[in-house]
Amino acid sequence: MRYGVLGTGVVGRTLGGKLVELGHEVTLGSRTEGNPAALDWAADTGGAAGTFAEAAESAEVVVNAVGGRVALAALEAAGAGNLDGKVLVDVSNPLAFEDGELRLSPVDSDSVGEQIQRAFPRARVVKTLNTVNCEVMVDPARVPGDHQVFVSGDDPEAKAQVTALLGEFGWPADRVLDLGGIRSARGVEMWLPLWLDLMRGFGHADFNLELRRAR
């Protein structure tokens, strides 16, 4: 498959690198041409580097791996036409420092997943993986147990396709919980403040939640 991964931060480079390892054609997209991090990544992995638009244009599946607060701007730069009908995997969280504290925006009455789906109604948005660190995203066996990830989205086929991709990353289908429509992106984005407190307490990010249920 041909993937366009938007974002040259650690999340984009980690996801892109894993996708190359799995045998996919990957273009890592950045705001500007010739981004040094993207060029280094391309040299290291054998993937390609390009602009957001170049990454999205050549892709069958687009992955939003920029921060949640700049996701819409990155996707506009990628171009609505380059997203039409494509699965758009959103792994972002809208975290930023405000008054010296990490805050979410949007929160509670909206989410980045929903913002993206509204702005690009012809893209098939699936929110996933934002609940774990990027190392765990592509290597769930770093953490013991049958811990889980979630998918949220309005298009069942897109969620099935993303569930298969998660399987390639090492997440068996029975550890991928379908939360429903893209509205449920709110809940997984609002998991982040607890995740951050746990990370501070544990002293590392190699953890995840396993839901236990009576039936």
Added chain:
Amino acid sequence: MRYGVLGTGVVGRTLGGKLVELGHEVTLGSRTEGNPAALDWAADTGGAAGTFAEAAESAEVVVNAVGGRVALAALEAAGAGNLDGKVLVDVSNPLAFEDGELRLSPVDSDSVGEQIQRAFPRARVVKTLNTVNCEVMVDPARVPGDHQVFVSGDDPEAKAQVTALLGEFGWPADRVLDLGGIRSARGVEMWLPLWLDLMRGFGHADFNLELRRAR
């Protein structure tokens, strides 16, 4: 011990009933004297019924089991003097319907736990148990696995006392995770939207999260 449980809804009645069962002296507090739910509860369990102020006055430990959005009003009615120096266990969530959807308020930049601690600086507030259904609060064995609850609060001794109480409820100390100061009430309150989506998906509330970690 003498407990004052504020709130005659299902959460207050369930927690109060369990505390009576454990041999504690419990007064279930309500806004008005002669609340029928409280009187029924008292007749059923052998506990006492009273006003918020009566419940708090006689108590060594006060439990806030009213909804998060009315917590401050209930505690004002209980009386600041009746909370002075006491452990105040807050199990509430600030959920309410807005525009036909469940929303949290406060959220992200504040929490009910923090609001209570600010309003009653001499109370020793511990946020806990709000992440599970009230049946699970008092009977964790309803759900299989080593799933966990959290404590948040600024007073380590108060958290130790609440951890002991959780032990009476059936939560071993190694399944009580200390998240830090009362500020961390934000994260556990923001867990609720995901919890609600999971409840809808599972079709019941007998579930909880177990954190799995590499080390």
